[in-house]
Structures are given as structure tokens and as C-alpha cells.
Amino acid sequence: MTSHRKTLRTAAELAEHGLVRPQDAAALDAVAARYAVAVTPAIAALIDRSDPDDPIARQFLPDPAELDTADEERPDPIGDDAMSPVEGVVHRYPDRVLLKLVHVCPVYCRFCFRRAMVGPGGRPTLSPKKIAAALDYVRGHREIFEVILTGGDPLILAPDKLAAVVQALGAIAHVKVVRVHTRVPVAVPEAITAALVEALKIPGKATYVVLHANHPRELTENARDACGRLIDAGIPMLSQSVLLRGVNDDDKTLAELMRSFVAARIKPYYLHHGDLAPGTGHLRTTLAEGQALMRRLRGRVSGLAQPTYVLDLPGGAGKVPVGPTHAVPVGGCEPGGPAHWEIEDLQGRTHTYPPGPEDADPAPEEDWDGRESES
Numbered sequence: 001m002t003s004h005r006k007t008l009r010t011a012a013e014l015a016e017h018g019l020v021r022p023q024d025a026a027a028l029d030a031v032a033a034r035y036a037v038a039v040t041p042a043i044a045a046l047i048d049r050s051d052p053d054d055p056i057a058r059q060f061l062p063d064p065a066e067l068d069t070a071d072e073e074r075p076d077p078i079g080d081d082a083m084s085p086v087e088g089v090v091h092r093y094p095d096r097v098l099l100k101l102v103h104v105c106p107v108y109c110r111f112c113f114r115r116a117m118v119g120p121g122g123r124p125t126l127s128p129k130k131i132a133a134a135l136d137y138v139r140g141h142r143e144i145f146e147v148i149l150t151g152g153d154p155l156i157l158a159p160d161k162l163a164a165v166v167q168a169l170g171a172i173a174h175v176k177v178v179r180v181h182t183r184v185p186v187a188v189p190e191a192i193t194a195a196l197v198e199a200l201k202i203p204g205k206a207t208y209v210v211l212h213a214n215h216p217r218e219l220t221e222n223a224r225d226a227c228g229r230l231i232d233a234g235i236p237m238l239s240q241s242v243l244l245r246g247v248n249d250d251d252k253t254l255a256e257l258m259r260s261f262v263a264a265r266i267k268p269y270y271l272h273h274g275d276l277a278p279g280t281g282h283l284r285t286t287l288a289e290g291q292a293l294m295r296r297l298r299g300r301v302s303g304l305a306q307p308t309y310v311l312d313l314p315g316g317a318g319k320v321p322v323g324p325t326h327a328v329p330v331g332g333c334e335p336g337g338p339a340h341w342e343i344e345d346l347q348g349r350t351h352t353y354p355p356g357p358e359d360a361d362p363a364p365e366e367d368w369d370g371r372e373s374e375s
């Protein structure tokens with residue numbers, strides 16, 4: 001492998017660094033022409049070139065399968081555009097808005113739900129005039145408690161540009177929380193500089209940073225240090241991951257990912273079901289698979305390590321937790337609720353709640369899945 005300091009963006013560059021086969025370059029150029037490609041040095045260093053199924057490669061290297069768009073897939077899978085009152089703002093939930101300052105990222109995920117809008121050929125970065133209009137919108141809507149900077153990756157901005165927006169938001173009395181969604185601590189850990197951390201802090205208000213990572217190997221020492229600089233500055237961190245076929249859709253990897261977050265002082269927040277973004281079917285699981293994984297995760301690892309499994313409904317209806325459900329109502333529906341419930345415990349046994357006189361306490365099992373050692 002050749003070391004490099006710049007981001008790789010073409011199939012030829014990826015081939016030159018041993019990440020794809022030279023004979024595949026032409027086919028991959030067709031993919032790159034449609035959906036942006038970028039692999040930073042930190043990400044390239046994580047890819048195991050000897051593993052044809054490498055979970056990091058699957059997330060970032062283009063694949064000819066991306067050119068197959070299924071009928072149910074769509075360019076704006078979660079309906080952002082229908083909820084955009086001014087350019088760059090998405091206002092779907094009453095108390096919070098998205099503010100999309102940029103439509104570029106340091107790396108491009110092959111499953112990105114905004115893949116039709118992001119990239120060097122995508123939508124432009126918001127001009128100062130448009131940023132001012134977006135800030136006016138937030139100022140004019142007193143129900144907005146929280147502003148979420150997303151994009152594109154907002155931490156790609158220079159610290160002074162970012163500070164100007166963050167501090168302007170902080171100066172709005174009804175905005176109490178600024179949240180930043182990013183992949184930079186993993187993709188470009190050295191970009192989390194003291195100046196960037198300073199840009200995010202708002203005196204008297206809360207800034208949260210949500211890290212997007214999908215495989216435990218992404219949480220390298222450099223990435224953990226970058227997160228540590230944010231957290232040590234008083235910025236709490238949460239995680240979001242996308243459930244991806246061949247990346248994290250097995251018990252061991254998912255548990256290790258969530259534990260890695262917790263060990264790095266990052267609280268797991270969301271596990272997203274794969275959105276219906278165009279050309280991403282090969283990376284999507286079924287909801288049933290996701291629920292089964294979540295059920296087993298609940299039985300195996302700390303409560304701290306449990307994300308909420310969510311689906312962002314196509315068309316713009318929003319994010320909904322999709323289980324699994326452990327409690328099922330049974331019997332007649334009285335005014336106060338159903339007669340009783342059937343609750344499935346983590347060993348898969350059903351309990352009646354509240355218990356009737358005939359329901360004996362089930363004997364505890366000596367050894368169940370959740371207590372098995374990991375290694």
C-alpha cells in the first residue's frame with residue numbers, strides 16, 4: 001500500500017492505492033459519475049485490502065450494484081424537500097429543525113440517504129445571504145428549541161465559519177440546544193482541533209455532537225482521541241449507526257460497536273434501518289432481521305449500550321421506533337387498558353402481567369444466551 005495524504009476521489013486513484021482492481025476502474029467510474037466518492041487517508045488506512053468483504057470497504061468503496069435502483073427506492077427517501085420552508089432548513093417536528101449548511105462530506109457513504117443531493121456536483125453550500133435567511137427563520141419560530149446542523153458534514157467547515165453560525169444560533173433566546181451530526185472524528189480525526197472545539201461551545205447553552213459510525217474498527221485511537229477532545233470540552237456525544245448488510249448485521253459486530261461507543265464515552269442513540277436511497281438494496285437488511293438483532297443485543301449487553309432502532313418513514317412522516325416489541329396486550333380492552341399483557345423476557349419465555357394465581361414463577365435458567373461470555 002502506498003501512503004497518501006489526500007482524499008481519493010476517482011476509480012483510478014483508488015486502484016493506484018490498491019483499494020480496487022485496475023480492471024474494475026471503468027465500471028466504477030460509471031458509479032462515481034452518479035454518486036460522489038471520497039476516501040480520506042484515515043479511512044483508506046482502515047480498509048483491509050486482503051479481505052474481499054471488508055466492512056469498511058463496503059461502506060466507502062463504490063460498487064457496480066449501486067447502479068441498480070429498485071422500484072421502491074427514491075432520491076429523497078425521507079421527504080426532506082417537502083418540509084423545507086427556506087433553503088437549507090428542514091422543519092418536520094415542531095420543536096427542532098435541520099440546518100444543512102453544506103452538501104459536501106469528507107467521505108461519501110455508499111448508502112447515504114442524501115446521495116442524490118450531496119457531493120461536489122450536488123447542491124451548493126449555503127451562501128451568507130441564505131444562511132442569514134435560515135437564521136431569520138429560526139429567530140421567527142419560537143417553538144424551535146433545538147437546531148441540528150447536518151448536511152453534508154458541517155464539521156468540514158472552517159472553525160471561524162462554523163463559529164459564526166453556532167454563535168448566531170446560541171444568541172437566539174429560544175434556541176437552547178445545537179446538535180451537530182458528523183463523521184469527521186472518524187474520517188478526519190486531525191480536523192477536530194482546539195479551534196473547532198471552541199467554535200462549537202456556546203456559553204450557557206448545550207451543544208451535542210452525534211457521531212456516525214457503523215463498525216467498531218472505525219473507533220481507532222485517533223478517532224477516540226478526537227471525540228475525547230470534544231467530550232473533555234463539555235460537549236456530550238451520542239452515536240448513530242445505520243444497520244448495513246455485511247457491515248454490522250451480526251450479533252458480535254453490533255454488540256462490539258455499541259460497547260466501543262460506550263467505552264469512548266459516547267452514548268448509543270439511534271440504529272437506523274437503511275433508507276430507501278437509490279442503489280442501496282445490496283446494503284439493506286429487512287426489518288425482521290433488524291428486530292431480531294436488537295432483541296439479542298438487549299439480552300447481551302449493558303443498557304447503556306442500547307440504541308433505539310428507528311425507521312425514517314418514506315415520504316416525510318418522520319422517524320419511528322420499530323421495536324422489537326416485548327409487550328403484547330391480551331384480552332378485552334377495558335377503559336384502563338387491556339385485561340392483561342403477555343411479556344416476553346430476554347430468554348424468549350412469555351410471562352403474563354399482572355400474574356394470575358395460576359401463573360407460577362418460571363424457574364430461572366442456569367445458563368442463558370445473555371450470560372454467555374463474549375470471547
Ligand SMILES: *Cc1c(COP(=O)(O)O)cnc(C)c1O
Binds near residue numbers: 090091148
Ligand atoms: C432526524 C430528524 C430530526 C432529528 O430527530 P431526533 O429524533 O430528534 O433525533 C429532526 N428533523 C428532521 C427533519 C429529521 O429528519
